[in-house]
Amino acid sequence: MKIAVMGAGAVGSYFGGMLSRAGREVWLVARGAHLEALRNKGLTVESDQESFTIPVRATGNPGEIGPVDLVLFCVKSYDTVEAARQAGPMLGPETVVLSLQNGVENEEVLAGIVGREKVMAGLCYVQADLAAPGLVRQAGPKKDIVFGELSGEITERAQRILTVFREAGIRATLTDDIRKAIWTKFLFISAFSGITAVTRSSIGAIRETPEAWELYRELLQEAFIVGRALGVNLPDNAVEETLDFTRSLNADATSSLMRDLKRGKRLEIDALCGTVVRLGARAGVPTPASRFVYSVLKVSQVEK
Numbered sequence: 001m002k003i004a005v006m007g008a009g010a011v012g013s014y015f016g017g018m019l020s021r022a023g024r025e026v027w028l029v030a031r032g033a034h035l036e037a038l039r040n041k042g043l044t045v046e047s048d049q050e051s052f053t054i055p056v057r058a059t060g061n062p063g064e065i066g067p068v069d070l071v072l073f074c075v076k077s078y079d080t081v082e083a084a085r086q087a088g089p090m091l092g093p094e095t096v097v098l099s100l101q102n103g104v105e106n107e108e109v110l111a112g113i114v115g116r117e118k119v120m121a122g123l124c125y126v127q128a129d130l131a132a133p134g135l136v137r138q139a140g141p142k143k144d145i146v147f148g149e150l151s152g153e154i155t156e157r158a159q160r161i162l163t164v165f166r167e168a169g170i171r172a173t174l175t176d177d178i179r180k181a182i183w184t185k186f187l188f189i190s191a192f193s194g195i196t197a198v199t200r201s202s203i204g205a206i207r208e209t210p211e212a213w214e215l216y217r218e219l220l221q222e223a224f225i226v227g228r229a230l231g232v233n234l235p236d237n238a239v240e241e242t243l244d245f246t247r248s249l250n251a252d253a254t255s256s257l258m259r260d261l262k263r264g265k266r267l268e269i270d271a272l273c274g275t276v277v278r279l280g281a282r283a284g285v286p287t288p289a290s291r292f293v294y295s296v297l298k299v300s301q302v303e304k
């Protein structure tokens with residue numbers, strides 16, 4: 001299986017690196033200093049359990065790669081449209097485009113550009129960081145991918161991808177309800193990224209601060225009610241389960257949004273807390289906590 005990672009930053013380089021190390025033909029589409037480092041020094045992945053450095057195929061030009069079997073789509077959501085357009089030369093009649101991005105609308109955006117039949121939806125639980133050009137740091141025990149067909153069918157092509165992930169040592173799950181899985185992650189990540197960014201804190205300090213923990217609960221509750229109002233099959237105890245999951249995280253766990261904020265980078269807020277606000281307004285659901293977090297974080301985006 002020939003694989004391309006569109007937007008090989010933290011997440012894309014981590015999973016692309018795992019697949020490459022397993023012997024798959026993997027192309028990393030990257031840019032800037034990271035691309036230069038990948039070409040000149042290869043990719044280094046450091047995690048709590050293991051570290052490795054491998055040579056990789058890296059380019060900034062999808063035309064150099066040609067058609068592939070699988071595109072792992074890993075750009076930030078604000079780059080989705082441009083990256084999907086640039087991915088054209090990698091798309092053949094059988095190519096699958098699988099998004100691992102955070103957010104609940106990426107697959108529809110992708111479908112509108114590359115064609116619905118090519119798109120699978122997915123998400124990942126992994127704390128990955130581009131610590132330096134060519135170097136990905138992964139922290140914590142979770143490094144999972146969940147994915148599925150938009151139709152919910154368990155197809156042969158999805159099973160082939162599942163096998164490839166698992167053979168590379170990636171914990172992957174193929175689901176027949178990817179919308180539910182994406183919203184379950186979204187519930188968590190819209191609230192978790194919001195609370196960690198707005199407090200500039202890792203989760204340990206938030207758990208120890210009842211006021212911040214209560215705000216986190218309100219953010220979860222709002223995203224849950226919005227999801228339910230839109231007909232997503234979230235279970236009644238989704239908020240409690242997410243709180244339990246958050247209690248189980250290492251105290252130093254953070255979000256990519258909080259790390260981006262600290263680095264002065266552009267933030268994905270429109271795809272996270274901003275989506276809760278926007279979809280809430282559409283569904284007639286009040287979202288005051290999400291609106292507060294979104295407004296505060298938006299200030300940091302002036303001139304970005």
Ligand SMILES: NC(=O)C1=CN([C@@H]2O[C@H](COP(=O)(O)OP(=O)(O)OC[C@H]3O[C@@H](n4cnc5c(N)ncnc54)[C@H](OP(=O)(O)O)[C@@H]3O)[C@@H](O)[C@H]2O)C=CC1
Pocket residue numbers: 006007008009010011012029030031032034060074075076077079082083086100101102103124125126127128129130255256268
């Ligand atoms: N990091 C994490 O722990 C997790 C992140 N996620 C989600 O995964 C997605 C990716 O996040 P993450 O990996 O952290 O983001 P990064 O910014 O680290 O990676 C995205 C990369 O794509 C590059 N890129 C964007 N457009 C193009 C293009 N047209 N051609 C070539 N390269 C391009 C970016 O380059 P440049 O830097 O120059 O813009 C960047 O290196 C997001 O939706 C995020 O929310 C999900 C789970 C965990």
Ligand SMILES: CC(C)(CO)C(=O)C(=O)O
Pocket residue numbers: 102124125126127128189192193254255256257
């Ligand atoms: C799962 C988690 C919190 C891992 O860092 C994430 O999705 C993110 O940071 O964007």
